[in-house]
Amino acid sequence: MRFCSLLSLLSLNIYLEVFANGKGNRYFLEKQRFLLEILHHVDEPLMNEQWRLLGQQLVTDKEQYVVYNDHMVEFYKDFALGKLLPRNKYYNPLYADHYQQTLGLYHFFYNTRDWYTLWQNICWARVHINPGVFVQALTQVIFKREDYQALIMAKIYELWPEAYHDDVTIGKARKFNFANWIRYDNISDIEEVHPQKLEPLSLEGDLRNSLEWFQAMADVNILRMRHQKVGHRLQHLLGDIGWQSYWYNLNMGVALTEDSDQLQEWCYYQLSQILARYKLERYGQHLSYKRLTLEKDSQKHKQRFREESSKTTRIINKKLKELEARVGDAITFRGFQLANGSYINLKDNNNWLIGLKELFPYDWSKLNIEKSTEPELLLDLRTSLRSENFYYYAERLLQSYRWYRQAFKPTNHEMFIPSDFRIDDIQISPLITYDEPVDVDLSNILHAKHFYLAGQFVWPFTLQQRQLRLQHRDFTYKLQISSNKTQSTIFRTFLTTAEHGKIFGEPFYQLDSFLTVIYPGVNRISRPSKDFRGLTGDHISYTELHQFVRLAEREEYDFPLNISTPNCGFPRRLILPRGGKGNPLKMRLLIVATVYDFKAHEGNELNCDFTKGVSRWDELPLAYPFERILEDDSQAVEISGDHVYWKDVEILHEDQSD
Known part of the structure; x- marks a missing residue:
């Protein structure tokens, strides 16, 4: 309680310092520009000399933190021993050790008493820590700390374009050289466009039609790569960056949030909405939709992320069968054995809610998976909605969830x-x-x-x-x-x-x-x-x-x-x-x-x-x-x-x- 009170006091002080009449003053703008620039080319070495110097040391003085907990102790120990994930390795928070590293860095960010300590820690992490761990921990802090929630993170598909675009697009962008492009009279499938041609013209707040927008973009050359044709007939939905990033952000917001029955219900409701929306698209495309089946090799275009391996399929099917069996037993016998070995009568009081919580976790940080040799669409929170098998697994999970709730909570509607x-x-x-x-x-x-x-x-x-x-x-x-x-x-x-x-x-x-x-x-x-x-x-x-x-x-x-x-x-x-x-x-x-x-x-x-x-x-x-x-x-x-x-x-x- 003392920890929450201290953070609330810090939040109030920073809020009064930074905001005035709904506009960001110079203190806010300094933080916002730093955030955008520190994330720019986050997977490459930091080139800003000032921030590299500031990031030479992590702040380890415990007085600079509201709390200095075990997660922070273990994280710094692993860093000193060289056990942290290397910068050039694929990161996935669903891997247990990757998540623990993220949790440690998150607390080094979240528990700071002031902006200057956080600033130094961010610079240190940008220099020394795997980019995936760094972005994940920083995203959580921006989402979770009230005093920093006004700061704007770039959209996830802008931070990690390689996760959302095909290999041809990524290859062309990486090889692009602005000087050569100008020298050879712009002969390529990349063209310069006038600001008025940037789409969509209509943004929230009508920003692209304002005089200030032309002032802001006056010194920026706007280049455009021609679009690729959509081949797969569901790709207009599955490949949509808004569709995919919605699921990623939802999971980011839920992670590290205090458990509650209402939040669990909300998460499964969102999952049911995603499934229903996907099924409507299949219906509109004259594809089967009532009972989904496992898809094989449905992704026709080249991507960095491959379809799920046969090993992943076996593991998920096994876990779903085990869940379905446990739900069936709980309904049949009106009892449930908890993870600690105790047995509860699901008919007593609200014991059915205890069983619901154990059977149906919703926070991805509690769903550790085995490491795979290559990134898989299904097993990455940024790309999982692009996998058609995601919806098959979601349907089975939701059937068990509805079955259990219906058995133990009949409502007089x-x-x-x-x-x-x-x-x-x-x-x-x-x-x-x-x-x-x-x-x-x-x-x-x-x-x-x-x-x-x-x-x-x-x-x-x-x-x-x-x-x-x-x-x-x-x-x-x-x-x-x-x-x-x-x-x-x-x-x-x-x-x-x-x-x-x-x-x-x-x-x-x-x-x-x-x-x-x-x-x-x-x-x-x-x-x-x-x-x-x-x-x-x-x-x-x-x-x-x-x-x-x-x-x-x-x-x-x-x-x-x-x-x-x-x-x-x-x-x-x-x-x-x-x-x-x-x-x-x-x-x-x-x-x-x-x-x-x-x-x-x-x-x-x-x-x-x-x-x-x-x-x-x-x-x-x-x-x-x-x-x-x-x-x-x-x-x-x-x-x-x-x-x-x-x-x-x-x-x-x-x-x-x-």
Whole structure:
């Protein structure tokens, strides 16, 4: 408790020092520029002489830390003995020894009493520690310490482009030489583009249409690598950098957070959403989707990360079979043997929650795996959503999770069904998807020598890769509600397949949920897709962010603290599956209304901060009404009656010119 109080006091002091009127002052800007530059070309040796000198020694004076714990002692001992992971080796926090090293460095960052101690430790780690360990520990500190949460980390796919792009793209970027490119009249598939051609033009805050943006980017040459064609017919989703980084950031936020039943439920709800969204894409592509199977050699393009090995497949299948057997025994015998050897009756009190916690861990730091000889898509948090087998394993895991919860926590859902209430009609504007051209920042993969002039860091050019990504036009749905009384009501909106009357195995993806007051008579409610909760738009790139900081340091710009988007928000542009060309993709909307019980809770999970819990409207399960297995919509009171409405919809895909 004393430790938390001290950190809170430190946080308050730094907050008052750094922020004013939602703008970052010079203290904040100094920290922000340092953070961006120390992460620049993080996998190469540090070239900044000032920081190399500062990073010669780790601060080991215990008085400079709020707590000096065993993790720190073991970490420094391993460093002194040369046991830490070498800089040039592949890092994966799911490996037990890699995670322990990350934990030690994290505490050397997190427990510091002041910025100057943290500054020196960051410089030391940048020079001496494996880049993966370094980035992981630093990310956790930015996510977890309240006084540093306003600092903006570059997006993970901008820090590690090699994890998110194919080998051809990575090879071209690494070999690129700016001087030769100019000398030979720009003859290559890399071209210079005008600032107005950088896509997407529309960012959160409308930054790319501002005068300040042109000032910030005035001295930067914007270069673009032409996009590669997407071959695999699910690649527009699986290869999407926003789709992949969402899962990475979610796991970063959850790691090292105090265990809670609500956080566990939230994590499994997010997993169910990812699975449902993937299944809708398969449905739209006319692929099997109700029962997923193991895929082999589904990745056709060259990547640094290979598909999972046969050994990995055997290990995961074995663990899933063991889990399914333990869940079956727990349900059959209403008892469970804990890891410490004691046996509990799952019917007593809330013992079933103890069993739930042991059976279904959700924090990746508790899921150690065996080391593999080569990086595998499935076993790296940055790339796991790119593996089609991920969804097969997720489906099996979620089936066991729902089975267990359904057996031990039957909920009287009828008490949440509103009375004297009817959904009369739903109207929805056209649902249209299209392939949108965008530019993704590859600057961190270029050689660091291009960014230092006379020992000083400069950012003379940026290399972007043109990609096509799935996007949809904004849409709005409108509800007409009849009621005989005033009642606070929650509406949940789901997208599912066009199957009628057969809901078993169908994916239900939650698009929207909101709370409103319904009054006697006819009520009309309009919900624009831009208002859907938990979603984020496009963010400023690594290059632009750095240039805005420099502009603000010259006092030519008031740097807003909301210049970037939340890391744990889901990409708004991915909520609809790709529509049909010519023949629209037929699907259905389901709207479910429930009574509000005045127990809403507002969390900060969009910013990957779970210290105060997660947001929820009520005490119903987050996945309600699909937290359990429903056999038929006519048999389930939750999805039949006046408080629900089914609507046939169509999604059309339009071709857009580049």
